[in-house]
Amino acid sequence: MKALIIGGGIGGLSAAIALSRAGHAVTVIERDPNWSVYGVGIIQQANVVRAMEQLDVLDAFLDAACGFDAVEIYIPSGDRVARVPSPTLVPGKPANVGIGRRALQKVLGESARALGAEIRLGLTVEALDDDGAGVDVRFSDGSADRHDIVVGADGVYSQTRQMILPDAEKPEFTGQGVWRYNFPRPAGLDALHVYNGPIGVGLVPMSAEQIYLFATSAEPGNPHYARADLAATMRAKLANTAPQIQALAAQISDNDGVVYRPLEAMMVPGRRDGSCCWAMPSMRPRRIWGRARAWRSRMRSCWPRNWARAKARKPPSLPIATAATNAVAILSNSRWPSATARSAKGRRSIITRPPQRCSRSSPNPSDNQG
Numbered sequence: 001m002k003a004l005i006i007g008g009g010i011g012g013l014s015a016a017i018a019l020s021r022a023g024h025a026v027t028v029i030e031r032d033p034n035w036s037v038y039g040v041g042i043i044q045q046a047n048v049v050r051a052m053e054q055l056d057v058l059d060a061f062l063d064a065a066c067g068f069d070a071v072e073i074y075i076p077s078g079d080r081v082a083r084v085p086s087p088t089l090v091p092g093k094p095a096n097v098g099i100g101r102r103a104l105q106k107v108l109g110e111s112a113r114a115l116g117a118e119i120r121l122g123l124t125v126e127a128l129d130d131d132g133a134g135v136d137v138r139f140s141d142g143s144a145d146r147h148d149i150v151v152g153a154d155g156v157y158s159q160t161r162q163m164i165l166p167d168a169e170k171p172e173f174t175g176q177g178v179w180r181y182n183f184p185r186p187a188g189l190d191a192l193h194v195y196n197g198p199i200g201v202g203l204v205p206m207s208a209e210q211i212y213l214f215a216t217s218a219e220p221g222n223p224h225y226a227r228a229d230l231a232a233t234m235r236a237k238l239a240n241t242a243p244q245i246q247a248l249a250a251q252i253s254d255n256d257g258v259v260y261r262p263l264e265a266m267m268v269p270g271r272r273d274g275s276c277c278w279a280m281p282s283m284r285p286r287r288i289w290g291r292a293r294a295w296r297s298r299m300r301s302c303w304p305r306n307w308a309r310a311k312a313r314k315p316p317s318l319p320i321a322t323a324a325t326n327a328v329a330i331l332s333n334s335r336w337p338s339a340t341a342r343s344a345k346g347r348r349s350i351i352t353r354p355p356q357r358c359s360r361s362s363p364n365p366s367d368n369q370g
């Protein structure tokens with residue numbers, strides 16, 4: 001099968017890895033010619049660690065990340081009130097990780113390329129014509145091609161979604177924004193630290209050397225902040241937080257190091273089986289169109305609780321789809337090694353490799369730089 005993936009972010013690259021492993025010819029097109037990613041980190045919880053194992057990139061992922069197995073809760077005085085262990089979903093591996101977004105893109109991009117995926121930068125789609133058997137695609141450079149499947153992985157403001165479903169819902173501002181900044185990692189910080197208070201704050205280890213701080217603030221009216229004011233504004237947002245956070249806030253001086261993003265959410269309506277819904281704040285919606293619709297509603301009911309049930313059913317052909325999960329779903333009906341074989345391999349890797357928590361330096365700390 002010839003697959004086109006629109007968007008070279010986390011979703012698109014994960015889909016590229018999954019489809020390539022399944023033996024399909026994959027092309028990823030990315031609009032940004034510089035393929036730039038902002039320099040703070042991202043928390044990847046246990047389900048992501050498991051997904052990385054399913055994609056068979058777990059060792060490279062953990063080598064670039066900082067694993068941790070607990071969440072510590074702090075009250076506004078700065079006192080720790082709980083340390084909550086996090087169960088792992090991959091035996092012998094960390095429950096959660098923090099990782100620099102650039103490091104994550106590097107792992108996923110290199111893995112996709114190593115599996116044969118072609119990644120073309122500075123390119124997008126002008127038109128899609130799905131005749132049911134395939135999709136004719138016209139690209140922004142004037143070229144055209146036909147693909148068996150097109151995956152829209154182009155972010156929360158997906159152009160693909162807009163082209164296929166012009167009347168679909170749009171993301172809406174939630175009233176909150178998130179501020180992030182990198183710091184050297186304090187000695188002993190070996191868990192996600194969560195601070196309750198006037199605004200929610202977290203400290204996330206993302207390498208042996210670095211953490212990032214995130215702060216979720218109310219942002220009525222969705223204000224625009226000038227870059228020249230970002231450091232001062234972030235310091236002000238953290239003014240009434242716990243003493244440890246205020247001490248860090250005093251070090252925020254680089255406007256270019258501050259990453260601020262409004263939080264947007266989108267509800268995807270549809271039948272639910274009562275176990276969970278399919279809405280992810282600030283995350284790209286996941287949809288399958290056309291003949292895959294019935295299968296989608298089965299899949300939507302809950303990942304991964306209904307995964308085994310949905311997996312047992314053969315998905316229809318998917319001319320146009322979005323999301324890595326869909327690609328993984330295709331893969332489950334493909335020539336990829338069986339789950340048993342994969343877990344056997346996983347067990348071997350557990351025996352031969354130490355658990356990859358970040359007690360040691362990541363191989364290239366600069367990949368985690370802000």
Ligand SMILES: Cc1cc2nc3c(=O)[nH]c(=O)nc-3n(C[C@H](O)[C@H](O)[C@H](O)COP(=O)(O)OP(=O)(O)OC[C@H]3O[C@@H](n4cnc5c(N)ncnc54)[C@H](O)[C@@H]3O)c2cc1C
Pocket residue numbers: 006007008009010011012029030031032041042043044045123124125153154155156158159160178261262263282283284
């Ligand atoms: C403040 C904030 C904090 C977050 N923290 C976390 C966290 O801690 N943990 C977590 O798991 N998630 C977190 N998320 C969510 C996470 O960032 C997203 O789920 C994730 O980035 C979605 O990946 P994606 O590949 O779907 O989209 P994106 O990351 O948006 O990637 C889309 C890609 O497609 C490209 N593109 C866009 N349009 C086109 C086009 N027309 N043609 C070609 N290419 C195109 C873009 O340039 C980009 O490279 C956070 C989000 C926000 C806003």
